[in-house]
Amino acid sequence: MKRIAEFFSRENVILFVYILISIVTGIQDYVRGPLKYNNYIIFRQSLFHLLNRTNLHLEYPKEYFDLFLYHPSFCIMFAPFSLMPVVAGLFFWLLFCSLTLFYAIRTLPLSYKHKVFFWWFILLELNTSIHNEQTNPVIAALGLLTFSLLEKGRVKWAALLPVVAFCIKGYGLIFASLFLFYPKRGQYVLHFVFWFVVMSLLPLPFVGMSYFQQLYQDWYTCMIDDHKINFGLSIMGLIKLWFPSFTDKGVMRVQYLGLLLFAITWMWTLVRQHFTSQQNRFLLLAYASLWVIMFNHAAESPTYVIAIQGVVLWYVTSRESFGYPARFLVSSVFLFSILAPTDVYPALWRHEFLGPNLIKVIPCFIVWFVLQFQLLSLEKK
Template sequence: MLKKLSAFFSKEYAILSVYVLASIGIALQHYRGGPDKYNNFVIFRSSVLHLLHHQNLHLEYPDEYFDLFLYHPSFCILFSPFAFLPVSVSIVLWAIACSLAVFYAIKCLPVSYKSKCFLWWFILVELTTSLHSQQTNPLIAALGLFTFTFLEKQKPKWAALFPILAFCIKGYGLIFAAMFIFYPKKGQYILYSLIWLLVLTILPFPITGTGHFVQVYQDWFDILLADHKNNFGFSVMGLFKVWNPNLTDADVTRIQLAGLLLLATTWTLNLIKNTFADESRRMLLLAYLFLWVILFNHASESPTYVIAVTGAALFYIVNRDFVKPWPTVLIVLVLFFSMLAPTDVYPPSWRNEFFKPYLIKVIPCLLVWAVVQFELLFIYEKQPALSSTQY
């Protein structure tokens, strides 16, 4: 019986069905709770109307929603297909779109089917957490995976599109473009990146016209600067803030600069030593980016961890064939203390008095990042092939 169930839930159509049904269930749950339960979705819908009416996208509109719109102006255009349908329909379609993006990004990865099944099921828990917030984090994770896949296929024109798309949703999504340095056709990649950036940047122009176009981007730039103040997030900086309540904005900047220096050092050493010849090493570099961009992001929240957890899962499939048990230990810690921490698996008192105030969710992903950092700086042995297909 168990073998039959395992075989059934290893089938692609069964996993896809779970993704779609989970998306529908979560979307309807929040829709029934009223606008306060899908506030982020209201923000996205309203931003499209604000752009049409030449209003500042990034002001407070307390009569419509709480919080601020922090996204790129072009996101309004990308989201517009969901803005003019009835809320009950569009919120379901939005949740399904986010889930399908992750599902097909994993499906396209150049790894074995066994690894894809692991990724699909492992990430699902964190994906549902993100879907509850109606945010764009699953899309950012999917675009990072698509970047890797198309770089592996040596299709720089399309590989260049995905980090730019991610940037035009949330600025930090551009980080995945850093992978291009380990692949051939670098000139083509840079050229197409500039072309895609130009195309996506001018998306709002038909609506804004000449007069309002520059102002839209000035407003966006201003809100990005303001968003950095007094914000520590579910991040390395947030952990330091827990340990030292006197941490300042200047300290946040210093920690982020140290993280940036580590990233630059890691990329430079791997490039100089030419360690990226095998696919597993390149995927480990990708896992590093998925973890780094959340751990050193002052705006990280619990729902953004669908990105970091994806990095942890990539780390695991690269390392799980080694005899040492530490990859399994780390991934179990991620499951129980990062992914399940905000869920009803634990009593509310644990969640509200321990997991959340002490940012326990951050710690397992930080441990994985530290191990990946060590591997990329000090271990250069060839790792097991991820699949029989090499791009």
């Protein structure tokens, strides 16, 4: 048993599993047809819509279903995959998502034992995300890499990565807030502004000024419309489930409350100087990862790879002080958040109980709730 555990703790073995899952997922989705890899087609076609100067955020039923809800610069960032044949682009995109997250975990200043736990614990959630060809593993990885670079004092690149995350999905910007807990804040802000301008202007050389302005108007309109109809696998979704009269106006109020809690937590940490230990900074990264999903009106099952990384970081940082309750909570997350959408449970359970009752949300919400109080009661170390 010990030899088996040692074998599956080897980095090259884990890396092989990440690659294998990406390849198998790509084969499964490609064989099932375009409807299965619809999200990849949405990303792929966005480049061609951009170059043809058409509205990125309209429906194109002859090409795919659903809408492109991403930042205009993402079209250019995704170009290497768009320019490949569909089958090659699909496989390389899934590999890129998996390996980026694998590498990001590898860079963290954690013990190797904790990295192994991280790699294995998040694997099924990663699989859920890449089965939907989503960008969320990349956003999760960019958050981890931002933290690692800040820990190493590499301010210039730490300022770039949250901007890249924002140019995929706006909520990725949350990881930039970590800079407040590190020295060289002025340098960080200057580099951040520089990268933000550069990345925002990314489509300009390809489309010209007149369409460039329209591009951002269309994106803004899309974001506003999207906010009106979603409650998500989030705190707002739970409230909607329990109180059916809850409306989209209520979503905004809950999100404002979430922003207030986030601001209070960050201000309290700064004033009390609770960020001086690496352990506490890990807790802040965990909080940002959980918070951005719990208060995300568009959160869905594949988005939870970001929340799960928050759970892992909370657990490896807190399990010694919390003991059994921490093990119970992380086990609940695995059983009811990670496994909820998988075939481990019978289809009837998934469709009639787990899904409709947002069971996936509840364990992660409890971890976030515990972490909220934990951060407000920290002692300086």
